[in-house]
Amino acid sequence: MTTPLAPGATIGIIGGGQLGRMLSIAAAQLGYRCHIYAPEDTPCAADVAALHICADYTDESALRDFVRNVDVLTYEFENVPAEPLRAIADEAPLHPNVDALELAQDRLSEKDYVVGHGGRPADYRAVSSLADLETAIADIGTPAILKTRRFGYDGKGQVRIMDAGAATSAWTEIGGQPSVLESFVDFEKEFSILLARGTSGETRIWDAPQNRHADGILAHSIAPGDGIIGEQKAAAGDLARGIAEALDYVGVLTCEFFASAAGPVFNEMAPRVHNSGHWTIEGATTSQFENHIRAICGLPLGNTALTAARIEMHNLIGADADDWMSWLKKDRAHLHLYNKGEARPGRKMGHVTQLF
Numbered sequence: 001m002t003t004p005l006a007p008g009a010t011i012g013i014i015g016g017g018q019l020g021r022m023l024s025i026a027a028a029q030l031g032y033r034c035h036i037y038a039p040e041d042t043p044c045a046a047d048v049a050a051l052h053i054c055a056d057y058t059d060e061s062a063l064r065d066f067v068r069n070v071d072v073l074t075y076e077f078e079n080v081p082a083e084p085l086r087a088i089a090d091e092a093p094l095h096p097n098v099d100a101l102e103l104a105q106d107r108l109s110e111k112d113y114v115v116g117h118g119g120r121p122a123d124y125r126a127v128s129s130l131a132d133l134e135t136a137i138a139d140i141g142t143p144a145i146l147k148t149r150r151f152g153y154d155g156k157g158q159v160r161i162m163d164a165g166a167a168t169s170a171w172t173e174i175g176g177q178p179s180v181l182e183s184f185v186d187f188e189k190e191f192s193i194l195l196a197r198g199t200s201g202e203t204r205i206w207d208a209p210q211n212r213h214a215d216g217i218l219a220h221s222i223a224p225g226d227g228i229i230g231e232q233k234a235a236a237g238d239l240a241r242g243i244a245e246a247l248d249y250v251g252v253l254t255c256e257f258f259a260s261a262a263g264p265v266f267n268e269m270a271p272r273v274h275n276s277g278h279w280t281i282e283g284a285t286t287s288q289f290e291n292h293i294r295a296i297c298g299l300p301l302g303n304t305a306l307t308a309a310r311i312e313m314h315n316l317i318g319a320d321a322d323d324w325m326s327w328l329k330k331d332r333a334h335l336h337l338y339n340k341g342e343a344r345p346g347r348k349m350g351h352v353t354q355l356f
Protein backbone atom coordinates (compact mmCIF):
# COMPACT_ATOMS: atom_id res chain seq x y z
CA MET A 1 0.00 0.00 0.00
CA THR A 2 1.45 3.32 -1.01
CA THR A 3 0.97 6.37 1.21
CA PRO A 4 -2.38 7.97 0.40
CA LEU A 5 -2.18 11.20 -1.52
CA ALA A 6 -3.78 13.81 0.72
CA PRO A 7 -6.54 16.08 -0.59
CA GLY A 8 -5.06 19.31 -1.90
CA ALA A 9 -2.71 17.38 -4.18
CA THR A 10 -2.78 17.65 -7.96
CA ILE A 11 -3.87 14.92 -10.35
CA GLY A 12 -2.69 15.00 -13.96
CA ILE A 13 -5.09 13.64 -16.54
CA ILE A 14 -3.94 12.86 -20.05
CA GLY A 15 -6.83 13.39 -22.44
CA GLY A 16 -9.45 16.12 -22.31
CA GLY A 17 -12.77 14.50 -23.21
CA GLN A 18 -15.89 13.86 -21.17
CA LEU A 19 -14.23 11.11 -19.17
CA GLY A 20 -11.55 13.57 -18.04
CA ARG A 21 -14.28 16.08 -17.30
CA MET A 22 -16.20 13.69 -15.04
CA LEU A 23 -12.96 12.52 -13.40
CA SER A 24 -12.09 16.15 -12.62
CA ILE A 25 -15.49 16.76 -11.09
CA ALA A 26 -15.13 13.66 -8.88
CA ALA A 27 -11.59 14.68 -7.91
CA ALA A 28 -12.72 18.19 -6.98
CA GLN A 29 -15.35 16.73 -4.64
CA LEU A 30 -12.55 14.98 -2.77
CA GLY A 31 -10.47 18.15 -2.59
CA TYR A 32 -7.99 17.46 -5.41
CA ARG A 33 -7.05 19.73 -8.29
CA CYS A 34 -6.78 18.37 -11.82
CA HIS A 35 -4.47 19.41 -14.63
CA ILE A 36 -5.48 18.33 -18.13
CA TYR A 37 -3.00 17.51 -20.89
CA ALA A 38 -4.71 17.45 -24.28
CA PRO A 39 -3.88 18.62 -27.81
CA GLU A 40 -7.26 20.31 -28.41
CA ASP A 41 -7.61 24.08 -27.91
CA THR A 42 -10.74 23.81 -25.78
CA PRO A 43 -11.11 20.27 -24.46
CA CYS A 44 -14.31 19.85 -22.47
CA ALA A 45 -12.41 18.56 -19.42
CA ALA A 46 -10.55 21.89 -19.16
CA ASP A 47 -13.82 23.67 -18.22
CA VAL A 48 -13.74 21.99 -14.83
CA ALA A 49 -9.98 21.70 -14.24
CA ALA A 50 -7.39 23.99 -12.68
CA LEU A 51 -5.06 23.98 -15.70
CA HIS A 52 -4.98 22.85 -19.32
CA ILE A 53 -1.72 22.22 -21.11
CA CYS A 54 -2.28 22.16 -24.85
CA ALA A 55 0.37 19.92 -26.43
CA ASP A 56 0.69 16.81 -28.50
CA TYR A 57 0.71 13.39 -26.85
CA THR A 58 4.06 12.64 -28.49
CA ASP A 59 5.73 15.81 -27.14
CA GLU A 60 7.92 14.23 -24.47
CA SER A 61 9.32 17.50 -23.21
CA ALA A 62 5.87 19.11 -22.75
CA LEU A 63 4.68 15.91 -21.11
CA ARG A 64 7.65 15.96 -18.73
CA ASP A 65 6.95 19.58 -17.73
CA PHE A 66 3.31 18.65 -17.19
CA VAL A 67 4.12 15.65 -15.01
CA ARG A 68 6.60 17.62 -12.87
CA ASN A 69 3.67 19.70 -11.64
CA VAL A 70 1.37 16.85 -10.64
CA ASP A 71 1.46 14.28 -7.84
CA VAL A 72 -0.07 11.39 -9.74
CA LEU A 73 -0.82 10.81 -13.38
CA THR A 74 -3.68 9.01 -15.12
CA TYR A 75 -5.21 8.95 -18.60
CA GLU A 76 -8.75 9.02 -19.87
CA PHE A 77 -8.37 7.37 -23.24
CA GLU A 78 -6.17 4.57 -24.41
CA ASN A 79 -4.78 5.86 -27.67
CA VAL A 80 -2.04 7.84 -25.91
CA PRO A 81 1.36 6.67 -27.18
CA ALA A 82 2.99 4.54 -24.50
CA GLU A 83 6.63 5.40 -25.24
CA PRO A 84 6.63 9.04 -24.04
CA LEU A 85 4.85 7.86 -20.89
CA ARG A 86 7.52 5.25 -20.27
CA ALA A 87 10.19 7.90 -20.75
CA ILE A 88 8.76 10.09 -17.97
CA ALA A 89 7.95 7.25 -15.59
CA ASP A 90 10.44 8.56 -12.99
CA GLU A 91 8.58 11.87 -12.59
CA ALA A 92 5.28 10.73 -11.00
CA PRO A 93 3.35 7.51 -10.45
CA LEU A 94 1.18 6.55 -13.43
CA HIS A 95 -2.04 4.60 -12.88
CA PRO A 96 -3.07 2.38 -14.59
CA ASN A 97 0.48 1.37 -15.46
CA VAL A 98 1.98 1.53 -18.96
CA ASP A 99 1.86 -2.26 -19.39
CA ALA A 100 -1.92 -2.19 -18.97
CA LEU A 101 -2.16 0.72 -21.40
CA GLU A 102 -0.04 -1.03 -24.03
CA LEU A 103 -1.96 -4.26 -23.67
CA ALA A 104 -5.29 -2.52 -24.22
CA GLN A 105 -3.93 -0.68 -27.28
CA ASP A 106 -3.53 -3.86 -29.27
CA ARG A 107 -6.54 -6.09 -29.85
CA LEU A 108 -4.33 -9.07 -30.64
CA SER A 109 -2.17 -8.88 -27.48
CA GLU A 110 -5.30 -8.22 -25.45
CA LYS A 111 -7.06 -11.33 -26.73
CA ASP A 112 -3.93 -13.49 -26.29
CA TYR A 113 -3.61 -12.19 -22.72
CA VAL A 114 -7.24 -12.89 -21.92
CA VAL A 115 -6.91 -16.43 -23.28
CA GLY A 116 -3.81 -16.85 -21.08
CA HIS A 117 -5.96 -15.93 -18.07
CA GLY A 118 -8.75 -18.39 -18.79
CA GLY A 119 -11.03 -16.08 -20.80
CA ARG A 120 -12.71 -16.84 -24.10
CA PRO A 121 -12.85 -14.26 -26.88
CA ALA A 122 -14.57 -14.90 -30.23
CA ASP A 123 -12.48 -17.18 -32.44
CA TYR A 124 -9.77 -14.88 -33.90
CA ARG A 125 -6.76 -14.80 -36.20
CA ALA A 126 -3.99 -12.23 -36.63
CA VAL A 127 -4.03 -10.66 -40.09
CA SER A 128 -1.06 -8.79 -41.60
CA SER A 129 -1.76 -9.21 -45.32
CA LEU A 130 -4.54 -10.02 -47.76
CA ALA A 131 -3.21 -13.59 -47.95
CA ASP A 132 -3.50 -13.86 -44.13
CA LEU A 133 -7.04 -12.53 -44.34
CA GLU A 134 -8.03 -15.13 -46.95
CA THR A 135 -6.56 -17.92 -44.81
CA ALA A 136 -8.27 -16.53 -41.70
CA ILE A 137 -11.64 -16.41 -43.47
CA ALA A 138 -11.15 -20.01 -44.62
CA ASP A 139 -10.39 -21.00 -40.98
CA ILE A 140 -13.03 -19.01 -39.12
CA GLY A 141 -15.74 -18.77 -41.76
CA THR A 142 -18.22 -15.95 -42.30
CA PRO A 143 -19.82 -13.78 -41.12
CA ALA A 144 -16.75 -12.34 -39.45
CA ILE A 145 -15.45 -8.92 -38.44
CA LEU A 146 -12.08 -7.50 -39.42
CA LYS A 147 -10.83 -5.06 -36.79
CA THR A 148 -7.65 -3.01 -36.81
CA ARG A 149 -5.32 -4.05 -34.00
CA ARG A 150 -4.84 -0.45 -32.91
CA PHE A 151 -6.78 2.80 -32.66
CA GLY A 152 -10.28 1.38 -32.95
CA TYR A 153 -13.12 2.87 -30.92
CA ASP A 154 -16.89 3.23 -31.10
CA GLY A 155 -17.05 0.68 -33.92
CA LYS A 156 -14.43 2.56 -36.01
CA GLY A 157 -11.68 0.55 -37.71
CA GLN A 158 -14.02 -2.41 -38.30
CA VAL A 159 -15.42 -4.07 -41.40
CA ARG A 160 -17.99 -6.85 -41.47
CA ILE A 161 -17.22 -9.64 -43.91
CA MET A 162 -20.30 -11.54 -45.03
CA ASP A 163 -18.61 -13.88 -47.54
CA ALA A 164 -15.11 -14.89 -48.62
CA GLY A 165 -15.46 -12.84 -51.83
CA ALA A 166 -15.39 -9.65 -49.74
CA ALA A 167 -11.81 -10.18 -48.51
CA THR A 168 -10.10 -7.77 -50.93
CA SER A 169 -12.58 -4.94 -50.42
CA ALA A 170 -12.44 -5.40 -46.61
CA TRP A 171 -8.64 -5.30 -46.64
CA THR A 172 -8.72 -2.09 -48.70
CA GLU A 173 -11.39 -0.56 -46.48
CA ILE A 174 -9.33 -1.20 -43.36
CA GLY A 175 -6.35 0.45 -45.05
CA GLY A 176 -4.22 -2.70 -45.08
CA GLN A 177 -3.42 -2.21 -41.39
CA PRO A 178 -2.36 -5.01 -39.02
CA SER A 179 -5.69 -6.43 -37.94
CA VAL A 180 -7.55 -9.26 -36.26
CA LEU A 181 -10.31 -11.29 -37.89
CA GLU A 182 -12.99 -12.27 -35.40
CA SER A 183 -15.85 -14.67 -35.87
CA PHE A 184 -19.28 -13.15 -35.50
CA VAL A 185 -20.65 -13.98 -32.05
CA ASP A 186 -24.25 -15.11 -31.82
CA PHE A 187 -25.00 -13.35 -28.54
CA GLU A 188 -28.14 -12.70 -26.58
CA LYS A 189 -27.02 -9.53 -24.81
CA GLU A 190 -23.92 -7.38 -24.33
CA PHE A 191 -22.67 -6.37 -20.90
CA SER A 192 -19.63 -4.93 -19.21
CA ILE A 193 -17.74 -5.52 -16.02
CA LEU A 194 -16.48 -2.36 -14.37
CA LEU A 195 -14.06 -2.88 -11.54
CA ALA A 196 -11.90 -0.63 -9.44
CA ARG A 197 -8.65 -1.87 -7.93
CA GLY A 198 -6.75 0.10 -5.33
CA THR A 199 -3.04 0.28 -4.59
CA SER A 200 -3.51 -2.26 -1.77
CA GLY A 201 -5.11 -4.77 -4.17
CA GLU A 202 -8.58 -4.09 -2.79
CA THR A 203 -11.09 -4.66 -5.60
CA ARG A 204 -14.70 -3.53 -6.02
CA ILE A 205 -17.02 -4.46 -8.86
CA TRP A 206 -20.24 -2.71 -9.85
CA ASP A 207 -23.27 -4.72 -10.85
CA ALA A 208 -22.94 -5.52 -14.56
CA PRO A 209 -24.94 -3.26 -16.90
CA GLN A 210 -26.50 -4.44 -20.13
CA ASN A 211 -25.25 -2.34 -23.04
CA ARG A 212 -27.06 -1.61 -26.28
CA HIS A 213 -25.18 -0.21 -29.26
CA ALA A 214 -26.41 1.59 -32.34
CA ASP A 215 -24.04 1.99 -35.31
CA GLY A 216 -21.18 0.63 -33.18
CA ILE A 217 -21.67 3.38 -30.55
CA LEU A 218 -23.03 2.74 -27.06
CA ALA A 219 -26.62 4.00 -26.94
CA HIS A 220 -27.94 2.76 -23.57
CA SER A 221 -26.72 0.97 -20.45
CA ILE A 222 -29.20 -0.60 -18.07
CA ALA A 223 -28.23 -1.77 -14.61
CA PRO A 224 -28.48 -4.35 -13.31
CA GLY A 225 -28.32 -6.48 -16.46
CA ASP A 226 -30.86 -9.30 -16.04
CA GLY A 227 -31.49 -12.82 -17.37
CA ILE A 228 -28.41 -14.31 -18.98
CA ILE A 229 -26.25 -11.42 -17.71
CA GLY A 230 -27.20 -12.31 -14.13
CA GLU A 231 -26.05 -15.87 -14.86
CA GLN A 232 -22.74 -14.90 -16.47
CA LYS A 233 -21.57 -11.81 -14.59
CA ALA A 234 -19.79 -13.76 -11.84
CA ALA A 235 -17.57 -15.68 -14.29
CA ALA A 236 -16.91 -12.49 -16.25
CA GLY A 237 -16.12 -10.62 -13.02
CA ASP A 238 -13.67 -13.33 -11.96
CA LEU A 239 -11.88 -13.03 -15.29
CA ALA A 240 -11.68 -9.23 -15.02
CA ARG A 241 -10.42 -9.50 -11.44
CA GLY A 242 -7.75 -12.02 -12.48
CA ILE A 243 -6.59 -9.75 -15.30
CA ALA A 244 -6.44 -6.74 -12.98
CA GLU A 245 -4.38 -8.69 -10.46
CA ALA A 246 -2.00 -10.05 -13.09
CA LEU A 247 -1.41 -6.52 -14.40
CA ASP A 248 -1.02 -5.09 -10.88
CA TYR A 249 -3.68 -2.71 -12.09
CA VAL A 250 -4.68 0.43 -10.19
CA GLY A 251 -7.82 2.34 -11.19
CA VAL A 252 -11.02 1.44 -13.01
CA LEU A 253 -10.80 -1.35 -15.57
CA THR A 254 -13.64 -2.11 -17.96
CA CYS A 255 -14.12 -5.42 -19.77
CA GLU A 256 -16.88 -5.83 -22.35
CA PHE A 257 -18.56 -9.18 -22.94
CA PHE A 258 -21.12 -10.87 -25.14
CA ALA A 259 -23.52 -13.08 -23.17
CA SER A 260 -23.89 -16.13 -25.41
CA ALA A 261 -25.48 -19.54 -24.93
CA ALA A 262 -21.93 -20.93 -24.57
CA GLY A 263 -21.01 -18.50 -21.76
CA PRO A 264 -19.48 -15.03 -21.55
CA VAL A 265 -17.38 -14.15 -24.60
CA PHE A 266 -14.76 -11.46 -23.95
CA ASN A 267 -14.92 -8.60 -26.47
CA GLU A 268 -12.47 -5.93 -25.37
CA MET A 269 -11.05 -4.08 -22.40
CA ALA A 270 -10.53 -0.41 -21.68
CA PRO A 271 -7.92 0.62 -19.09
CA ARG A 272 -10.09 3.44 -17.83
CA VAL A 273 -13.49 4.62 -16.75
CA HIS A 274 -16.05 3.79 -19.42
CA ASN A 275 -19.22 5.07 -21.01
CA SER A 276 -21.08 1.96 -19.81
CA GLY A 277 -20.34 3.08 -16.24
CA HIS A 278 -21.72 6.63 -16.42
CA TRP A 279 -24.88 5.48 -14.63
CA THR A 280 -22.77 4.91 -11.48
CA ILE A 281 -22.70 8.68 -10.81
CA GLU A 282 -26.25 8.58 -9.46
CA GLY A 283 -26.96 4.86 -9.68
CA ALA A 284 -24.25 3.58 -7.32
CA THR A 285 -23.11 4.55 -3.85
CA THR A 286 -19.70 5.44 -5.29
CA SER A 287 -19.28 6.31 -8.97
CA GLN A 288 -16.67 4.86 -11.31
CA PHE A 289 -15.09 8.33 -11.45
CA GLU A 290 -14.77 8.68 -7.69
CA ASN A 291 -13.41 5.17 -7.27
CA HIS A 292 -10.86 5.77 -10.02
CA ILE A 293 -9.68 8.88 -8.20
CA ARG A 294 -9.69 7.04 -4.87
CA ALA A 295 -7.70 4.17 -6.41
CA ILE A 296 -4.99 6.27 -8.05
CA CYS A 297 -4.61 8.40 -4.90
CA GLY A 298 -4.11 5.29 -2.73
CA LEU A 299 -7.36 5.82 -0.81
CA PRO A 300 -9.81 3.15 0.35
CA LEU A 301 -12.39 2.36 -2.33
CA GLY A 302 -16.06 3.24 -1.94
CA ASN A 303 -19.06 0.94 -1.86
CA THR A 304 -20.39 0.06 -5.32
CA ALA A 305 -23.97 -1.00 -4.42
CA LEU A 306 -26.83 0.24 -6.60
CA THR A 307 -28.93 3.13 -5.33
CA ALA A 308 -32.10 2.16 -7.23
CA ALA A 309 -33.81 -1.03 -8.39
CA ARG A 310 -33.20 -0.17 -12.03
CA ILE A 311 -30.99 2.45 -13.62
CA GLU A 312 -30.94 3.51 -17.25
CA MET A 313 -28.26 5.57 -18.93
CA HIS A 314 -29.01 7.07 -22.34
CA ASN A 315 -26.26 8.63 -24.39
CA LEU A 316 -27.08 11.94 -26.04
CA ILE A 317 -25.39 11.60 -29.39
CA GLY A 318 -25.25 14.45 -31.90
CA ALA A 319 -28.60 16.24 -32.12
CA ASP A 320 -30.08 14.12 -29.24
CA ALA A 321 -28.58 16.73 -26.94
CA ASP A 322 -30.92 19.40 -28.36
CA ASP A 323 -33.64 17.72 -26.31
CA TRP A 324 -32.00 18.71 -23.02
CA MET A 325 -35.00 20.66 -21.78
CA SER A 326 -37.36 17.69 -22.02
CA TRP A 327 -34.99 15.60 -19.87
CA LEU A 328 -34.94 18.29 -17.20
CA LYS A 329 -38.71 18.03 -16.95
CA LYS A 330 -38.60 14.31 -16.16
CA ASP A 331 -38.62 13.19 -12.56
CA ARG A 332 -35.48 11.34 -11.38
CA ALA A 333 -33.62 11.98 -14.61
CA HIS A 334 -30.09 13.34 -14.23
CA LEU A 335 -28.85 15.33 -17.20
CA HIS A 336 -25.13 15.58 -17.98
CA LEU A 337 -23.97 17.82 -20.83
CA TYR A 338 -20.31 17.92 -21.77
CA ASN A 339 -20.24 21.41 -23.35
CA LYS A 340 -18.49 20.13 -26.45
CA GLY A 341 -19.86 22.79 -28.79
CA GLU A 342 -21.00 21.57 -32.17
CA ALA A 343 -23.36 18.56 -32.02
CA ARG A 344 -21.84 16.64 -34.92
CA PRO A 345 -23.49 13.33 -35.87
CA GLY A 346 -21.99 10.48 -33.83
CA ARG A 347 -20.44 12.84 -31.26
CA LYS A 348 -21.14 12.06 -27.61
CA MET A 349 -22.58 15.34 -26.32
CA GLY A 350 -23.95 14.21 -22.97
CA HIS A 351 -25.95 11.52 -21.22
CA VAL A 352 -28.97 11.11 -19.00
CA THR A 353 -29.32 8.70 -16.10
CA GLN A 354 -32.79 7.72 -14.91
CA LEU A 355 -33.41 5.99 -11.63
CA PHE A 356 -36.46 3.73 -11.24
Ligand code: AMP
Binding pocket: 122, 145, 152, 153, 154, 155, 156, 182, 183, 184, 185, 186, 190, 213, 216, 217, 256, 267, 268
Ligand atom coordinates in the same frame (compact mmCIF):
# COMPACT_ATOMS: atom_id res chain seq x y z
P1 AMP B 1 -16.12 -3.08 -30.49
O1 AMP B 1 -15.62 -1.74 -30.94
O2 AMP B 1 -15.18 -4.19 -30.77
O3 AMP B 1 -16.61 -3.07 -29.08
O4 AMP B 1 -17.42 -3.37 -31.38
C1 AMP B 1 -18.55 -2.50 -31.36
C2 AMP B 1 -19.83 -3.33 -31.39
O5 AMP B 1 -19.89 -4.15 -32.59
C3 AMP B 1 -19.94 -4.34 -30.24
O6 AMP B 1 -20.39 -3.76 -29.07
C4 AMP B 1 -20.95 -5.33 -30.85
O7 AMP B 1 -22.25 -4.82 -30.80
C5 AMP B 1 -20.48 -5.42 -32.30
N1 AMP B 1 -19.46 -6.48 -32.42
C6 AMP B 1 -18.13 -6.33 -32.29
N2 AMP B 1 -17.48 -7.51 -32.43
C7 AMP B 1 -18.43 -8.45 -32.63
C8 AMP B 1 -18.39 -9.86 -32.84
N3 AMP B 1 -17.24 -10.54 -32.89
N4 AMP B 1 -19.57 -10.50 -33.01
C9 AMP B 1 -20.74 -9.82 -32.98
N5 AMP B 1 -20.85 -8.48 -32.80
C10 AMP B 1 -19.71 -7.79 -32.63
